[in-house]
Amino acid sequence: MSRLLIVHHTPSPALHALLDSARSGATDPAVGPVEVVVKAALTATASDVLEADGYLLGTPANLGSMAGALKHFFDTIYYPCLEDTVGRPWSMYVHGNDDTAGAIRDVERIVTGLRWAKVQPILTVTGSPTRADLEAAWELGAATAAFAAGELT
Numbered sequence: 001m002s003r004l005l006i007v008h009h010t011p012s013p014a015l016h017a018l019l020d021s022a023r024s025g026a027t028d029p030a031v032g033p034v035e036v037v038v039k040a041a042l043t044a045t046a047s048d049v050l051e052a053d054g055y056l057l058g059t060p061a062n063l064g065s066m067a068g069a070l071k072h073f074f075d076t077i078y079y080p081c082l083e084d085t086v087g088r089p090w091s092m093y094v095h096g097n098d099d100t101a102g103a104i105r106d107v108e109r110i111v112t113g114l115r116w117a118k119v120q121p122i123l124t125v126t127g128s129p130t131r132a133d134l135e136a137a138w139e140l141g142a143a144t145a146a147f148a149a150g151e152l153t
């Protein structure tokens with residue numbers, strides 16, 4: 001069965017709500033046959049990445065970049081996964097107070113190096129997530145899982 005790997009750093013209720021919604025969308029039965037594996041960024045390994053068919057990343061914006069935990073994830077998996085994950089689908093949600101541009105820029109730069117394929121616009125949420133934000137996270141999870149399953153191309 002195809003597998004979607006959700007790699008997240010979740011230090012607050014706002015990020016937890018976004019993760020919950022994204023996971024709920026990804027695991028919706030209508031998406032099709034896809035296993036969803038959820039890993040905190042500080043625990044995800046290169047094996048997790050190699051064994052998945054697509055990736056959904058979730059991070060806060062911290063100090064003008066992604067969370068250090070997600071950077072640690074990339075530091076860990078970059079070279080072990082560089083040749084074997086080319087073209088796999090990915091997407092991301094980012095939560096911040098006011099400026100998520102640096103986090104998006106820095107993740108995009110790394111993922112460009114990995115040559116993963118962005119399959120959804122990056123979801124940016126500031127402040128307390130609204131119902132619309134949570135619905136967007138649900139859709140992001142569902143769509144990324146469908147790409148991982150090969151149901152969307």
Ligand SMILES: Cc1cc2nc3c(=O)[nH]c(=O)nc-3n(C[C@H](O)[C@H](O)[C@H](O)COP(=O)(O)O)c2cc1C
Nearest residue numbers: 012013014060061062063064095096097098099100
């Ligand atoms: C050390 C630190 C740095 C942060 N830097 C940024 C930043 O550069 N841009 C931004 O939009 N939010 C920034 N934030 C806010 C976090 O993104 C926010 O706290 C996180 O997404 C959790 O949201 P919440 O505090 O509303 O629960 C920062 C927070 C901390 C603790």
